Amino acid sequence: xxxxxxxxxxxxEMLGVxxxxxxxxxxxxxxxxxxxDGPIPGLPLHASELAVERHMSALARKNLAAGDxxxxxxxxxxxxxxxxxxxHLIQRGEFLTAYTPYQPEIAQGTLQMMFEFQSQVARLLGCxxxxxxMYDGSTACWEAIVMARRVTRRGKAIxxxxxxPHYVSVANxxxxxxxxxxxxxxxxxxxxxxTDDLIAQIDDDTSCVVVQYPDILGRIADMSxxxxxxxxxxxxxxxxxxxxxxxxxxxSPGEMGADIVVxxxxxxxxGLQFGGPxxxxxACSEKLVRQMPGRLCGExxxxxxxxxxxxxxxxxxxxxxxxxATSNIxxxxxxxxxxxxIHMTLLGEKGLRQLAQINHAAASAAADVLASVPGVELxxxxxxxxxxxxxxxxxxxxxxxxxxxxxxxxxxxxxxxPGEASLQxxxxxxxxxxxxxxxxxxxxxALREALA
Amino acid sequence: xxxxxxxxxxxTTPEAGGSxxxxxxxxxxxxxxxxxxxxxxSISTTGVDFAEAPAGxxxxxxxxxxxxxxxxxxxxxxxxxxxTRLSRQNYAIDLxxxxxxxxxxxxxxxxxxxxxxxxxxxxxxxxxPVDCAQGAFEVIDQLAHxxxxxxxxxxxxxxPKAGAHGELCGVLAIRAALDARGExxxxxxxxxxxxxxxxxxxxxxxxxxxxxxxATDDGRVDLAALKARLxxxxxGVMITNPNTCGLFERDMKAISDAxxxxxxxxxxxxxxxxxxxxxxxxxxLGIDAMHINLHKTFSTPHGGGGxxxxxxxxxxxxxxxxxxxxxxxxxxxxRLVEEETAGEHHAGTFGRMxxxxxxxxxxxxxxxxxxxxxxxxxxxxxxxSVLNANYILRSMEDVLDAPFAKSGPCMHEAIFSDKGLxxxxxxIDIAKGLIDEGFHPMTVYFxxxxxxxxxxxxxxxxxxxxxxxxxxxxxxxxxxxxxxDPAIRTAPHFAPRRRLDETLAARKPVLAWKEPVGAQxxx
Numbered sequence: 015x016x017x018x019x020x021x022x023x024x025x026x027e028m029l030g031v032x033x034x035x036x037x038x039x040x041x042x043x044x045x046x047x048x049x050x051d052g053p054i055p056g057l058p059l060h061a062s063e064l065a066v067e068r069h070m071s072a073l074a075r076k077n078l079a080a081g082d083x084x085x086x087x088x089x090x091x092x093x094x095x096x097x098x099x100x101x102h103l104i105q106r107g108e109f110l111t112a113y114t115p116y117q118p119e120i121a122q123g124t125l126q127m128m129f130e131f132q133s134q135v136a137r138l139l140g141c142x143x144x145x146x147x148m149y150d151g152s153t154a155c156w157e158a159i160v161m162a163r164r165v166t167r168r169g170k171a172i173x174x175x176x177x178x179p180h181y182v183s184v185a186n187x188x189x190x191x192x193x194x195x196x197x198x199x200x201x202x203x204x205x206x207x208x209t210d211d212l213i214a215q216i217d218d219d220t221s222c223v224v225v226q227y228p229d230i231l232g233r234i235a236d237m238s239x240x241x242x243x244x245x246x247x248x249x250x251x252x253x254x255x256x257x258x259x260x261x262x263x264x265x266s267p268g269e270m271g272a273d274i275v276v277x278x279x280x281x282x283x284x285g286l287q288f289g290g291p292x293x294x295x296x297a298c299s300e301k302l303v304r305q306m307p308g309r310l311c312g313e314x315x316x317x318x319x320x321x322x323x324x325x326x327x328x329x330x331x332x333x334x335x336x337x338x339a340t341s342n343i344x345x346x347x348x349x350x351x352x353x354x355x356i357h358m359t360l361l362g363e364k365g366l367r368q369l370a371q372i373n374h375a376a377a378s379a380a381a382d383v384l385a386s387v388p389g390v391e392l393x394x395x396x397x398x399x400x401x402x403x404x405x406x407x408x409x410x411x412x413x414x415x416x417x418x419x420x421x422x423x424x425x426x427x428x429x430x431x432p433g434e435a436s437l438q439x440x441x442x443x444x445x446x447x448x449x450x451x452x453x454x455x456x457x458x459x460a461l462r463e464a465l466a
Numbered sequence: 467x468x469x470x471x472x473x474x475x476x477x478t479t480p481e482a483g484g485s486x487x488x489x490x491x492x493x494x495x496x497x498x499x500x501x502x503x504x505x506x507x508s509i510s511t512t513g514v515d516f517a518e519a520p521a522g523x524x525x526x527x528x529x530x531x532x533x534x535x536x537x538x539x540x541x542x543x544x545x546x547x548x549x550t551r552l553s554r555q556n557y558a559i560d561l562x563x564x565x566x567x568x569x570x571x572x573x574x575x576x577x578x579x580x581x582x583x584x585x586x587x588x589x590x591x592x593x594x595p596v597d598c599a600q601g602a603f604e605v606i607d608q609l610a611h612x613x614x615x616x617x618x619x620x621x622x623x624x625x626p627k628a629g630a631h632g633e634l635c636g637v638l639a640i641r642a643a644l645d646a647r648g649e650x651x652x653x654x655x656x657x658x659x660x661x662x663x664x665x666x667x668x669x670x671x672x673x674x675x676x677x678x679x680x681a682t683d684d685g686r687v688d689l690a691a692l693k694a695r696l697x698x699x700x701x702g703v704m705i706t707n708p709n710t711c712g713l714f715e716r717d718m719k720a721i722s723d724a725x726x727x728x729x730x731x732x733x734x735x736x737x738x739x740x741x742x743x744x745x746x747x748x749x750x751l752g753i754d755a756m757h758i759n760l761h762k763t764f765s766t767p768h769g770g771g772g773x774x775x776x777x778x779x780x781x782x783x784x785x786x787x788x789x790x791x792x793x794x795x796x797x798x799x800x801r802l803v804e805e806e807t808a809g810e811h812h813a814g815t816f817g818r819m820x821x822x823x824x825x826x827x828x829x830x831x832x833x834x835x836x837x838x839x840x841x842x843x844x845x846x847x848x849x850x851s852v853l854n855a856n857y858i859l860r861s862m863e864d865v866l867d868a869p870f871a872k873s874g875p876c877m878h879e880a881i882f883s884d885k886g887l888x889x890x891x892x893x894i895d896i897a898k899g900l901i902d903e904g905f906h907p908m909t910v911y912f913x914x915x916x917x918x919x920x921x922x923x924x925x926x927x928x929x930x931x932x933x934x935x936x937x938x939x940x941x942x943x944x945x946x947x948x949x950x951d952p953a954i955r956t957a958p959h960f961a962p963r964r965r966l967d968e969t970l971a972a973r974k975p976v977l978a979w980k981e982p983v984g985a986q987x988x989x
Contacts, residue, residue: 198628
């Protein structure tokens with residue numbers, strides 16, 4: 015029990031100070047019937063560091079990691095190279111083992127980093143302000159819908175078919191309980207997202223339209239017209255970004271008129287980690303800031319006039335407003351936000367643009383190679399680093415076949431939309447700077463065989 | 467070269483510092499101030515080397531970004547220095563005791579970190595074909611087994627991403643169960659006033675109406691008041707046990723029985739599970755749902771405020787409503803139950819709460835910690851955390867008012883109040899005084915049921931020597947405050963910053979860096 019420093023004699027001495035005969039005296043308020051006499055049967059006892067390492071390593075080896083072979087999975091989580099210094103810095107104990115900065119005088123490190131993160135996110139997404147992070151992109155997306163309801167006092171949100179189906183699913187779950195009305199649809203295997211359809215649905219009850227950019231099929235489209243249509247009806251445009259690296263190459267949603275921009279930050283600085291922890295991004299225009307959920311860090315001065323940072327606008331929060339709070343969130347994803355911020359600082363604008371360019375060029379080249387395979391059709395003419403192929407047969411078994419050969423071929427739309435017959439042949443393929451030419455060739459020839 | 471900070475960074479107040487000599491930079495030897503990345507970086511600097519992008523046609527549909535984003539870059543050595551310097555402005559559990567009540571801060575073993583970084587876990591995509599992620603599902607299954615066994619509950623929902631998200635999961639399961647019974651009229655959740663502020667916020671966020679239940683003078687839920695309020699409009703109760711006064715709710719079973727008899731469900735905030743793990747199973751107390759903050763009981767690092775992870779254990783009654791996705795063992799194989807595979811067997815599920823499977827990176831850390839401790843070690847965790855808290859309570863009660871000192875032993879945390887401090891001195895002064903002594907302050911002004919509350923939680927990973935040093939410092943600061951020492955009212959004196967103006971920050975919010983006015987003109 016290497017993590018417990020008290021010795022048996024310490025315990026005796028402390029019980030003496032307390033005036034208790036035994037440790038059981040300290041559990042006197044627990045009714046006898048609810049007490050356990052000894053360690054719970056059926057569970058193993060404590061183990062050495064070596065034994066635990068062996069156990070966990072054996073479990074890890076049963077998985078096919080992204081680095082184990084050609085890898086093309088995306089759809090909301092992306093494999094990018096993260097510089098070594100990012101992980102090194104976030105493991106400094108002063109960051110890793112710090113608590114929420116409620117005592118700002120001794121938490122300036124975390125607070126300044128939050129302020130820098132907020133500033134970086136706001137600029138990248140094209141908004142005035144951002145918060146200090148959310149759980150992930152999907153929960154940030156729901157919080158944006160709720161925020162739009164608060165701002166507009168209307169209860170109907172229109173969700174684009176291009177929005178990640180798991181994000182739609184989260185919103186549907188929550189809306190069942192809150193009474194929000196959601197209008198949803200599924201994507202069609204067409205080159206362009208459903209902008210005109212969305213515009214046609216906006217009415218006087220609409221709080222917001224939610225679009226993803228690039229969308230679930232990898233498509234990109236100008237959202238200015240949609241923004242104008244929303245604003246004409248006094249609704250908000252919510253944009254969702256799940257691949258922030260794209261914004262190094264293409265215009266930000268804020269620039270095109272989105273009022274709230276949320277997203278999944280994982281692809282910058284945060285590993286795949288089988289789905290979490292990730293880092294939700296949440297940004298909006300200055301005039302909406304008091305309706306924004308989540309933690310916020312603000313600049314101020316100390317008693318000597320020195321610049322410093324504190325958590326602020328907490329009057330919106332759960333610990334003050336209780337049932338009237340803007341949301342129930344009482345945490346953020348600070349350590350992941352730190353990794354994001356460090357990676358972004360290493361990249362800088364120049365590096366981000368280069369990274370984006372490399373991603374786009376690699377994806378573009380891969381799309382051409384894969385589209386030349388008989389039985390493969392490229393659906394998305396315009397994309398960033400992720401595109402959709404329509405195969406001559408169902409994509410799910412093809413993905414399974416290729417996985418058995420050690421090739422992670424992309425995400426079949428059948429997995430994401432099991433009930434949609436029209437999407438079963440769709441395969442979404444992501445290509446990043448980590449993808450080599452050889453990976454693409456291996457994938458293409460395996461695909462050729464699988465479709466033959 | 468395009469720079470972001472055209473005005474150049476200047477130390478804020480080089481002449482500040484009282485009687486000590488000022489330095490040119492404003493720094494003090496190893497205490498180094500650090501400007502913002504926006505003030506030292508530039509958009510043409512990068513700390514990453516890339517190969518030239520291959521030439522090829524652009525498929526960006528005319529959406530190419532033309533305007534500067536305004537993201538500063540630093541070289542790698544500058545980046546390492548920037549963040550290392552920032553880190554030195556932080557207190558952390560690796561530096562010393564963090565006696566925060568209601569927010570357990572314990573040692574974070576580095577083995578947890580190493581295991582979470584094994585490529586098989588860290589480099590695994592959430593949509594990896596299920597057959598290629600069997601080891602990851604086995605981690606989830608093993609952790610689930612421990613959580614179910616330790617709590618004596620029926621099942622566990624692993625996907626909630628933090629404690630408050632877990633609360634949401636629990637109350638949504640309650641709502642789903644009531645709806646399935648056709649009891650839509652049960653819209654009110656009862657929340658004792660000693661509950662965490664997230665409890666009422668969660669209930670409201672999930673569409674419930676919240677009603678408070680008072681506490682008795684001894685710091686526990688008023689059972690009579692609770693019973694009197696039960697009826698056909700009550701969905702259930704949200705309770706914290708051990709509660710935020712640091713006390714065990716002796717009547718927990720009676721509360722559960724009464725709520726169940728009235729047709730409601732019992733939600734328990736399990737933030738304080740570390741005080742009873744291995745000694746009490748919440749399932750034996752009649753609880754229907756309880757979230758477990760993995761960072762608190764199972765030592766995943768708090769990281770300056772997150773990420774968290776909040777699995778929710780459920781009773782048999784609530785199990786059919788558990789959220790998606792979840793992992794099921796099928797012989798030697800694990801399968802993932804999602805929207806399509808839920809089928810009739812899981813038709814009651816209330817749906818998905820988050821895009822993927824939850825905080826996998828936290829699961830590997832928590833399982834590592836659990837296996838290291840084992841069933842015997844975890845029981846010792848509860849005993850030592852309760853022993854440490856009572857040691858502090860008895861060592862301080864002659865100096866500070868301890869409102870519940872006669873209510874029985876405290877559990878993992880001890881509570882004091884500002885009663886007896888002279889005019890003009892308050893809890894915050896004692897907190898800031900502790901900073902100068904090299905300790906992080908305890909939780910202040912919480913719970914709300916105690917005036918000027920100071921909630922102290924030492925946790926089980928503190929040695930007696932550390933506790934004795936803390937008690938010495940705490941007593942000294944309290945005695946100085948009681949004696950009216952004016953220096954306590956202006957503490958901290960030795961921290962990287964003196965007291966910060968929080969009112970200014972809220973009145974004129976500056977939430978993002980902006981180019982200093984006139985910077986353009988100076989160009």
